Amino acid sequence: MVGIGIDGAGREGDTPSGKTRDALRAAHLYYLQDLTMDAIAKELHTSRSSVSRLLSHARATGLVEISIHSPLDLPSRLEQEILARHEVSAHVVPVPDHASDVDRLERVALSAARILSRFIDSNQTIGVAWGSTMSAMSRHLAPKATHNSEIVQLNGAGNLRTTGILYASELLRRFGDAFGARVQQFPVPAFFDDPATKEAFWRERSTRRLLDLQAAMDVAIFGVGSPFAEVPSHVYQGGYLERADFEALSREGAVGDVATVFYRADGSTDGITLNTRATGPDFAVLRRAPRRICVVSGRAKLPSLRGALAAGLITDLIVDEGTARALVETSAGAPAATSADPA
Amino acid sequence: MVGIGIDGAGREGDTPSGKTRDALRAAHLYYLQDLTMDAIAKELHTSRSSVSRLLSHARATGLVEISIHSPLDLPSRLEQEILARHEVSAHVVPVPDHASDVDRLERVALSAARILSRFIDSNQTIGVAWGSTMSAMSRHLAPKATHNSEIVQLNGAGNLRTTGILYASELLRRFGDAFGARVQQFPVPAFFDDPATKEAFWRERSTRRLLDLQAAMDVAIFGVGSPFAEVPSHVYQGGYLERADFEALSREGAVGDVATVFYRADGSTDGITLNTRATGPDFAVLRRAPRRICVVSGRAKLPSLRGALAAGLITDLIVDEGTARALVETSAGAPAATSADPA
DNA sequence: GCACCCCTTGCACGTTTGTTCACGCGGCTT
DNA sequence: AAGCCGCGTGAACAAACGTGCAAGGGGTGC
Numbered sequence: 001m002v003g004i005g006i007d008g009a010g011r012e013g014d015t016p017s018g019k020t021r022d023a024l025r026a027a028h029l030y031y032l033q034d035l036t037m038d039a040i041a042k043e044l045h046t047s048r049s050s051v052s053r054l055l056s057h058a059r060a061t062g063l064v065e066i067s068i069h070s071p072l073d074l075p076s077r078l079e080q081e082i083l084a085r086h087e088v089s090a091h092v093v094p095v096p097d098h099a100s101d102v103d104r105l106e107r108v109a110l111s112a113a114r115i116l117s118r119f120i121d122s123n124q125t126i127g128v129a130w131g132s133t134m135s136a137m138s139r140h141l142a143p144k145a146t147h148n149s150e151i152v153q154l155n156g157a158g159n160l161r162t163t164g165i166l167y168a169s170e171l172l173r174r175f176g177d178a179f180g181a182r183v184q185q186f187p188v189p190a191f192f193d194d195p196a197t198k199e200a201f202w203r204e205r206s207t208r209r210l211l212d213l214q215a216a217m218d219v220a221i222f223g224v225g226s227p228f229a230e231v232p233s234h235v236y237q238g239g240y241l242e243r244a245d246f247e248a249l250s251r252e253g254a255v256g257d258v259a260t261v262f263y264r265a266d267g268s269t270d271g272i273t274l275n276t277r278a279t280g281p282d283f284a285v286l287r288r289a290p291r292r293i294c295v296v297s298g299r300a301k302l303p304s305l306r307g308a309l310a311a312g313l314i315t316d317l318i319v320d321e322g323t324a325r326a327l328v329e330t331s332a333g334a335p336a337a338t339s340a341d342p343a
Numbered sequence: 344m345v346g347i348g349i350d351g352a353g354r355e356g357d358t359p360s361g362k363t364r365d366a367l368r369a370a371h372l373y374y375l376q377d378l379t380m381d382a383i384a385k386e387l388h389t390s391r392s393s394v395s396r397l398l399s400h401a402r403a404t405g406l407v408e409i410s411i412h413s414p415l416d417l418p419s420r421l422e423q424e425i426l427a428r429h430e431v432s433a434h435v436v437p438v439p440d441h442a443s444d445v446d447r448l449e450r451v452a453l454s455a456a457r458i459l460s461r462f463i464d465s466n467q468t469i470g471v472a473w474g475s476t477m478s479a480m481s482r483h484l485a486p487k488a489t490h491n492s493e494i495v496q497l498n499g500a501g502n503l504r505t506t507g508i509l510y511a512s513e514l515l516r517r518f519g520d521a522f523g524a525r526v527q528q529f530p531v532p533a534f535f536d537d538p539a540t541k542e543a544f545w546r547e548r549s550t551r552r553l554l555d556l557q558a559a560m561d562v563a564i565f566g567v568g569s570p571f572a573e574v575p576s577h578v579y580q581g582g583y584l585e586r587a588d589f590e591a592l593s594r595e596g597a598v599g600d601v602a603t604v605f606y607r608a609d610g611s612t613d614g615i616t617l618n619t620r621a622t623g624p625d626f627a628v629l630r631r632a633p634r635r636i637c638v639v640s641g642r643a644k645l646p647s648l649r650g651a652l653a654a655g656l657i658t659d660l661i662v663d664e665g666t667a668r669a670l671v672e673t674s675a676g677a678p679a680a681t682s683a684d685p686a
Numbered sequence: 687g688c689a690c691c692c693c694t695t696g697c698a699c700g701t702t703t704g705t706t707c708a709c710g711c712g713g714c715t716t
Numbered sequence: 717a718a719g720c721c722g723c724g725t726g727a728a729c730a731a732a733c734g735t736g737c738a739a740g741g742g743g744t745g746c
Contacts, residue, residue, distance in 0.1 A: 024413060025437050031409045032436075032454045036702065043439050047726050052704060058411075066374045066409050068401075070367060071488050093375075094368050096386050111375045145414050379732065390696045395734055 023058040026051055031064060062143040065117065078321070081328040086309045088317050091115055093297075095320045101298050104320050108297035109136035112318040116221070119291055119316070120179050122146040124218040128175050129154040129259040129280070130168050130190075133223030133295050138171045141178035149181035152213045154222065155259040155280035156188035186210055188279050190240045190260050195276040214281050217289040224308050225257040229300035245274055256304025258286070258294075258313055265303065267311030283311055291315050299323050302330075366401040369394055374407060405486040405521075408460065421664070424671040429652045431660050434458055436640075438663045444641050447663050451640035452479030455661040459564070462634055462659070463522055465489040467561040471518050472497040472602040472623070473511050473533075476566030476638050481514045484521035492524035495556045497565065498602040498623035499531030529553055531622050533583045533603050538619040557624050560632040567651050568600040572643035584617075591616055599647025601629070601637075601656055608646065610654030626654055634658050642666050645673075 022044060029035045029043065030051075037051040044051065058064045070076070082090040093111040095104050116137070120126065128134060128151055157168035169185060176183035188207075192198040201207055227241075227249055252272045254262040259280030262272045269275055269283060286292065294314040296305050299322055306327070308314055319327070365387060372378045372386065373394075380394040387394065401407045413419070425433040436454040438447050459480070463469065471477060471494055500511035512528060519526035531550075535541040544550055570584075570592060595615045597605040602623030605615045612618055612626060629635065637657040639648050642665055649670070651657055662670070 020414065024411070027411050028437050028454070031411060032457050033450050034453065038702080043437075048703080049705085049726060050724080053724090056704085062412070063414070064409060064411055066407060068367065068370050068374060068407055069405070069488075071363065071406065094371050094386075107376050110377065111371070114375050145412075381732080391732090392696060392734080393694085396694095399734085 019054070019057065020061070020063070023054045023061070024063055026054040027058040027064050030055055060143075062117070062145070065142070066114075067118075078324045078328060082317065082324065085328065086314075086317075088309065088314050090317045090319060090324065092324045093318065093320050095297075095322065097322050101300075104322075105133065105136055105297045108295060108318065108320045109133060110140045112295045113137045113140035114142050115318060116293070117142050117144045119219055119293060120144055120146060120149070122148055124149045125152060125213055125216050126150065126175070126179070126181065127152045127154045127214055127217040127220040127222075127281070127286075127289065128172060129220075129222035130157045130171060131223045131225065133297065134221070135171055137221075137295060138174040141174060143178045143180075146179045146181060149179055150213065151175045151179070151181045151183045152210065152217065153184060153186035154214065154220065154286075155261075155278070156186055156190050184210055184213055186279070190279060191245075191274065192277045192279070198277055198279070211281075211285075215285050215288060217286075219291045219293065220286060220289040221293045221295070222258050223295050224301055224304040225260075226301045226304035227254065227256070227262075229298075229304070241274075248273055255307045256301070258283075258308055258311075263307050263311050265307050265310065267307055267309075267313075269311070283313060286313060293318065296320070296323060299326050302326050362397070362400065363404070363406070366397045366404070367406055369397040370401040370407050373398055403486070405460070405488070408485070409457075410461075421667045421671060425660065425667065428671065429657075429660075431652065431657050433660045433662060433667065435667045436661065436663050438640075438665065440665050444643075447665075448476065448479055448640045451638060451661065451663045452476060453483045455638045456480045456483035457485050458661060459636070460485050460487045462562055462636060463487055463489060463492070465491055467492045468495055468556055468559050469493065469518070469522070469524065470495045470497045470557060470560040470563040470565075470624075470629075470632065471515060472563075472565035473500045473514060474566045474568065476640065477564070478514055480564075480638060481517040484517060486521045486523075489522045489524060492522055493527060493556065494518045494522070494524045495527045495553065495560065496529035497557065497563065498604075498621070499529055499533050527553055527556055529622070533622060534617070535620045535622070541620055541622070554624075554628075558628050558631060560629075562634045562636065563629060563632040564636045564638070565601050566638050567644055567647040568603075569644045569647035570597065570600070570605075572641075572647070588617055598650045599644070601626075601651055601654075606650050606654050608650050608653065610650055610652075610656075612654070626656060629656060636661065639663070639666060642669050645669050 026040050026044065029040045030037065035043075037048050037055070041048045041051045044054075055064075059066075076092050078092045079090045082088060082092075091111070093108045095107050099107070124146070126149060130153070151172055153168060153172055172183045172185060175181070188201065192201070202211070227246065249262060249272070252262075253264045254272055254274075255265045256263060257278075257280075260278040261269065261275055261280040261283065262278070263269045263283070264272070292314055293316045294305075294308060295318045297320045302323055305317075305319070305323070309317075369383050369387065372383045373380065378386075380391050380398070384391045384394045387397075398407075402409075419435050421435045422433045425431060434454070436451045438450050442450070467489070469492060473496070494515055496511060496515055515526045515528060518524070531544065535544070545554070570589065592605060592615070596607045597615055597617075598608045599606060600621075600623075603621040604612065604618055604623040604626065605621070606612045606626070607615070635657055636659045637648075637651060639660065639662045641663065645666060648660075648662070648666070652660075
């Protein structure tokens, strides 16, 4: 873990070598002037291969940004529908219907990571949740230089590692690296065993500091959990919850969670006992963030997503096509089996 | 010249075929999800070649935008220098020093065209000059959809066609097409023979309307002319000016022109007789536009560029590297032979 | 209704690009 | 001082890509 140095640039002179500088120049020549890599190699006095690598570097480090604009007159039917019905600006990620859930998640996460750059800026406090979706995203973030921004962990994470899920610290670090932001860990388990412990903890000064940061978030990024789907997600695998917890959740009508806080199909949370032991932010706190980005992949999460929408947790939704379609198809008249969701 | 139609899209339905829609989807898959064209072909049920073409289309029509960000901490030394000395935000286009003038112009124009998109937006009045630089640019504009914008011709153009220079109408049309903007032609010669004719013309209602538009410009785009360079540009080739005119210009100390209006090294224009017959906007009018983008390529235009800077005509400068270097090198202490240019 | 034309498609080829490998240089350690 | 490690380089190969070409299909004009 050596310094994040400025890789040799920074000095005066006409051709101050330095990888980033070269990459920048190569990118200019390639993307703005349509030269072939061969031609660029000659101009930079190096080999084609190196130019190829420089360009990869340029893309990977966010020197080059590729964005896609719908021509305004035809934003996908789906995105319009979702906006109209849920007052949420949606980004539908095209994924073939037959794709596997893993594929789907991976592809949504990839797109989401790229789209995210638009929302991140300097001087922001950015709340990040934890889960397989976030984990996948973290692996693909397109770096974007910002100053004085801060990544805040939204909920505790215990320390168990399940397939494909990284330690929360690793996940957060990636977000921090990508945006050059400080990282604020939240070193608590996902759920306390005893609500009293949580309350005690919540009175700690160090905890308060973090909660204050959460309350001042500019952007929050999270997935949704769906405890009763066939393919249960993160929290439900790692042994964080016991059979009794699931039964209670089921009895109390929970359909999903955001950052360990559970809600019903209508978005309500009152009386869900598990929440007294959860470490994620109260929805009232979450909703203070002006931008709340939710990433969802897979129809299995539909009821959960619906609930999060009902709770008004989401301002920007990144979702795979199939799920988006299901969302608008059923929300018209026939409510899903799980809930009533009045238009 | 068939309709600019909406090429089949626009209907309801789940998979509303339509080239633009497909292109959009392909672009998503390619640029946001890193699929290969082969994979995309399968998802779209078409051939690889078609996908390649779709992506070309997507790029060519501005569905995909590729931009390059300097990491803020190291914007080229040159750009900083120019900003500091001339209060102009510069975009330096990397071009090898040994490139031919034609190459250089072409490459600067290409970059400029791509950069231009950032400056163009809806509801704007955009003034466009005429010349070999503008002509080259017009051939590479990256379309960007806008509403209710207007392209205004800055100066007359006669009707002669010299190498590589297109009729002004063609040039303007390209700008209009690229941005979906209305085009306002200015059907006058580049220079009147008699100042009186110009004045008469200027009193015409139709002319006034156009002049009013010019006065309300949001953006102006132009090159600079340098009548006394070895490779004289546009206006000086087409027989617009006679030997006597050149002599007068020389005698009166002119170093260059912007949109047919000439100026001295110190930016002054008073007493340059040719200007009474010129059709371009008075600098006072030009300077009303909040953004004034100047595209310059080739060291030969340096004195001319310097004068335009002195006249305060420029807010954004797009310039090739060699010229940029020359600009900052000499403006430090030793003024060019042609002028005194107090810092 | 038929013929024509233009636009689009997929194939095949040549080019361009990504990646693997072996090597060489410089810095740091022992 | 020698050795080791890691990084960056260029060559060679394999994959991915762009484009000329001939064929097919839909619409238009006669």
